[in-house]
Amino acid sequence: MISTLLVANRGEIACRIFRTCGELGIRTVAVHSDADENALHARVADTAVRLPGAAPADTYLRGDLIVKAAVAAGADAVHPGYGFLSENADFARAVLDAGLVWIGPPPQAIEAMASKTRAKQLLGLAPLGDVTADDLPVLVKAAAGGGGRGMRIVRRLDDLPAALEGARAEAASAFGDGEVFVEPYVENGRHVEVQILADTHGTVWTLGTRDCSLQRRHQKVIEEAPAPGLTDELTQELYDTAVRAARAVGYAGAGTVEFLVADGKAHFLEMNTRLQVEHPVTEAVFDIDLVALQLRVAEG
Incomplete structure (x- = not known):
């Protein structure tokens, strides 16, 4: 203890x-x-x-x-x-x-989810390779870090080389890692996240959704739980993917799996391998203490 x-x-x-x-x-x-x-x-x-x-x-x-x-x-x-x-x-x-x-989670789980490209690979999601006009618009995104750094929206194929170069430079400066990748740009997507908690015996709980779509400069302004307007089927898909991400890396403790939701589809963004700033929103809705649960998990 x-x-x-x-x-x-x-x-x-x-x-x-x-x-x-x-x-x-x-x-x-x-x-x-x-x-x-x-x-x-x-x-x-x-x-x-x-x-x-x-x-x-x-x-x-x-x-x-x-x-x-x-x-x-x-x-x-x-x-x-x-x-x-x-x-x-x-x-x-x-x-x-x-x-x-x-x-917190095991060091190897932190490492596995630190790179957005590695995280997507673990879930069987591959970034775009050779981008064509049919793929546009696309998003150039830093593999490490967050907060909108190393991110560029590309709507014209001729703009892609400059976007890649600019994103690499910004990512290297901000995160010490210049790796970037390209993925489809989700227009008008909502930012929805799933709070998870996993113990050291293989159990993973999903503790609802949070909508954090209202942002300024890629920083969250308002969190709402549960995320409004999701169908039961889409909510279950979010839960299933979040659990799959946790189990893929042998996760333990509290964490958050983030998605973009548009046109009834969920697009995996990343996993935050820590307690988040907005964790009290989930605590208020579920009447739990995530920090206390983190401590219990760490005790076995």
Whole structure:
């Protein structure tokens, strides 16, 4: 059983995880940069460990320092929150190698879903190869990262070479990975996601849908659960694909599988191998605590 948990994050998500820990009687450890010494998450935790420096690259993105902080503080588990190192397979391995419990999916599952091309291949979905005029419009998309970076819509075949070059450059700059792929562009698609939870015994639960179509600059503005206007058949297709994605990589813990929905069809986008910012929407609808369930799964 987990007795002391370090949260490798700051701000709202750290406080959110600490709240569940308080309800479960788990001791909490915060990490903070010099700039965040008096931040709320550093004040509400039972113990706070300083990460010298101010920039995230020197503090919250230093997995080696965070693992040392966990060991020094007597923590027996690490929760990454979201953002920062939450989808970093090497950090997950470092936590496990230190003899600590990792609150998240296995490192190999994180790696498998980190690349959108690899994720699609696991589900038997191939990107477009030689693009023809009949395929237009298409979307050039970065294999890594998100947030609309490394993404280009192409409506004229003559524009494809420049779009590929521009997307590669932007992806390499933003994510350190210039791999891009081409797929059909779904016009007027709705962005729908499925919350999943998987245990270490092969069980995968689908915890409803969320619609996050209202976005600004590819950033979600409003989440609604359950996603309105879906037929029972389409909802089941979303669930089935989400479960298939989880089982394809031996997933464990909480995660989200994202889709575009248009003309009654679901198009797989990606899988987020972590707790998402919008997880409280599902918690409110289902009256559950996803963080508590993450901890139970990590305990076996």
